[in-house]
Amino acid sequence: MTGKTHIMGGIASAAAVVHYQHYDPTIFIIAGAFGAVLPDICHGGSKIGRRFPLISKVINTIFGHRTFTHSLLFLLLVGYLLTLFTDNSSIIMGVLVGMVSHFILDAATKNGIKLFYPVSITIRFPITTKTGGTVExxxxxxxxxVTIYFGKDLIL
Incomplete structure (x- = not known):
């Protein structure tokens, strides 16, 4: 999926979660949008990869694309690291919700993801789509x- 779809996926997911939970809506949704692009730090051409080219290059050289940064291991690592730097649950959970939305969206593409990295099993939905196509x-x-529906009652 493209960056704009990932960002909207993170925002939509965060808006849906914050609709039912008691997190700070503004912080949660911003964190969700950030979390939705974070897994693509492994791709130099991604929105986040272009912002941090050196980090992106190192991660891609070590792990490749859609492996470690698209895994449950990375999700747990990011969650742990966030708890070291903040105790704000809206930030922590928002980032994690955004990351999960990213994983789901990329699992809907032909290439899928290595969700259980370092195990090299590719996870993808039975019906997939091409990145950047009409279905996307x-x-x-x-x-x-979804964002409009869940966000209509939120004051940002």
Missing amino acids: NIVLLGLTL
Whole structure:
């Protein structure tokens, strides 16, 4: 999926979660958007990879794309590291929700993800789509509608 779809996926997921939970909506949704692009730090052409090219290059050289940074291991590591730097549950959980949305969206692509890295099993949905294609645009529209639905009662 493209960066814009991941960002909207993170925002939509965060808006849905914050609708039912008691997190700070603004912080949670911003953290969700950040978490939604974080796994692509392994790809130099991604939104976050272009912002941090050296880190992206190192991670890609060591792990490749859609392996470690698209795994439950990375999710746990990020969660742990966040608890070392903040006790704000809206930030921590927002980032993690955004990351999970990223994993789900990339599992819907033909390449899938290595969710159980270092085990080299590729996880993908039975029906997949091409990154940047028409189906992705429909998904983006759906995520936008989810955001509007859950966000309409939030004051940001």
